[in-house]
Amino acid sequence: MNLLRTARLQTGPHSPGTEIPEPAATGRPRGDRGQTAIEFVGTLPLILITLAIMWQAALVGYTYMLAGNAADKAARAAAVANVSQRVACEQAVHEDVPSAWDTTVEKCGSRFSELVRVRVKIDVPLLFPGAFNLPMRATGEAKAKNETGGWLW
Incomplete structure (x- = not known):
């Protein structure tokens, strides 16, 4: 297929005696029709996978x-609990964390120590909370001064 046709000889001060290529009659090659659609279909899975990875990273954070x-x-x-510290811990965690996340209160301090230590573990969901979980857990730890007057003087 002849994409370029040679035109007449151009004579003038800038290029004497050279031939100028002329575009085909339609102005564009015929063999690239639909190329953009094919490229989009080819890159769409890569774009979707990248978005899913970014979403999962945000969900882990x-x-x-x-x-x-x-x-x-x-x-x-x-x-500040006047009743069981364990019950107060679990109640506060379940009020704070949405129900789609699986939570566990591993440690909730003792009444007769100066600090209350708490360790909470939450299962990391896969793409959407409530469906499937990754085999990893997010851990949060905190300490607070015991204000219940549990010290024995």
């Missing part, structure tokens, strides 16, 4: 943020 915040709230609730 958000889960760690939830774990830390839940541990802070649980430590505060246990520090």
Whole structure:
């Protein structure tokens, strides 16, 4: 297929005696029709996979943020609790963390120590909370001064 046709000889001060290529009659080659659509279809899976990885990274970060915040709230609730510190910890965690996340309160301090120590673990969801979880857990730890007067003087 002849994409370029040679035109007449151009005579003038800038290029005497040279031939100028002339575009084909339609102005564009015929063999590239639909090329943009094919390239888009080819790169679409790569774009979607990249978006899913970015979403998952944001979800992991958000889960760690939830774990830390839940541990802070649980430590505060246990520090001022007049009843069982364990019950106060678990109640504060379940009020703070959305129900789609699986939570575990591993440690909630003792009544007769100066500090209340809390450790909360939350399962990291895969793409959407409530469906499947990754085999990793976000851990949040917090301490608060025990304000229940549990010291034995």
